[in-house]
Amino acid sequence: MSKMLEGKVALVTGGSRGIGAAIARALAKDGADVAISYASAKDRAGSVVAELKALGVRAKAFQADQGKTAEVGNLIAAVGSHFGRVDILVNNAGVLVLGEVHDRANNLTEFDRMFDINVRGVAAAVRAVAPLMTDGGRIISIGSVVGESTPFAGAADYSGTKAALLGLTRGWARDLGPKGITVNAVQPGPIDTDMNPSENGEFSDTQKSLTALGRFGTAEEVAAAVTFLASPSASYITGSTITVDGGFNA
Numbered sequence: 001m002s003k004m005l006e007g008k009v010a011l012v013t014g015g016s017r018g019i020g021a022a023i024a025r026a027l028a029k030d031g032a033d034v035a036i037s038y039a040s041a042k043d044r045a046g047s048v049v050a051e052l053k054a055l056g057v058r059a060k061a062f063q064a065d066q067g068k069t070a071e072v073g074n075l076i077a078a079v080g081s082h083f084g085r086v087d088i089l090v091n092n093a094g095v096l097v098l099g100e101v102h103d104r105a106n107n108l109t110e111f112d113r114m115f116d117i118n119v120r121g122v123a124a125a126v127r128a129v130a131p132l133m134t135d136g137g138r139i140i141s142i143g144s145v146v147g148e149s150t151p152f153a154g155a156a157d158y159s160g161t162k163a164a165l166l167g168l169t170r171g172w173a174r175d176l177g178p179k180g181i182t183v184n185a186v187q188p189g190p191i192d193t194d195m196n197p198s199e200n201g202e203f204s205d206t207q208k209s210l211t212a213l214g215r216f217g218t219a220e221e222v223a224a225a226v227t228f229l230a231s232p233s234a235s236y237i238t239g240s241t242i243t244v245d246g247g248f249n250a
């Protein structure tokens with residue numbers, strides 16, 4: 001029996017670990033050929049690629065700093081040239097830097113770097129990929145619940161990057177709708193990864209207590225929403241956001 005995404009090519013940025021690696025695995029299980037990008041974890045990216053190939057799909061890892069526009073453009077071109085097409089772009093690579101606005105250690109250099117990676121790099125990727133995508137194309141960006149509400153101090157800059165993605169998602173849906181390309185976001189709540197470990201003292205306890213389910217989510221629970229949006233079943237969903245947060249924003 002043919003799989004849902006057979007014949008499709010997906011690029012998952014930041015696919016070497018965490019949520020991105022889980023998304024890459026889930027897309028491959030559904031039959032898509034998968035490219036992943038990474039910043040520096042070459043060995044981990046190589047292990048993910050080996051897992052993807054073991055699922056019977058084509059897979060390749062590309063080093064590209066999401067915070068550098070030229071590297072993002074080269075990444076999309078390299079994926080297009082290696083696989084012959086790009087049907088699904090998952091903008092997952094992201095960084096989190098916490099710090100309160102009045103804290104002297106919290107400076108604008110970190111603010112700029114976070115916006116460069118979490119927002120500007122995504123805008124560069126969408127600009128580069130849109131001309132390569134055809135009818136049925138899918139663009140999915142990983143936002144965050146804190147793009148919608150910020151229930152603790154120290155996350156303003158990060159929240160700002162994720163809120164920006166929501167506005168861009170709605171606008172890009174309008175721009176690319178006539179080409180038959182859908183553009184959506186998935187906003188996770190607390191997910192157990194290197195970025196946000198589930199056992200991290202007061203910070204993780206606070207996050208758990210803010211969810212209705214009383215626990216962190218898994219990367220696979222986020223990946224399930226991404227594969228749904230990438231699938232033919234989601235053909236009439238665009239400009240939308242799916243929240244996967246255990247009730248954090250309920």
Ligand code: NAP
Nearest residue numbers: 014016018019039040041065066093094144191193195196
């Ligand atoms: P993670 O475990 O820290 O993994 C981050 C991934 O992004 C890695 O593959 C990393 O590559 C890559 N990356 C980081 N900076 C990059 C750059 N400059 N260029 C290219 N790739 C870069 O993070 P995660 O928790 O899986 O988060 C994935 C996404 O979900 C992010 O956008 C994050 O904001 C969002 N999110 C996470 C949570 C959570 O609770 N974990 C909640 C809401 C939203 P290397 O391995 O090479 O460093």
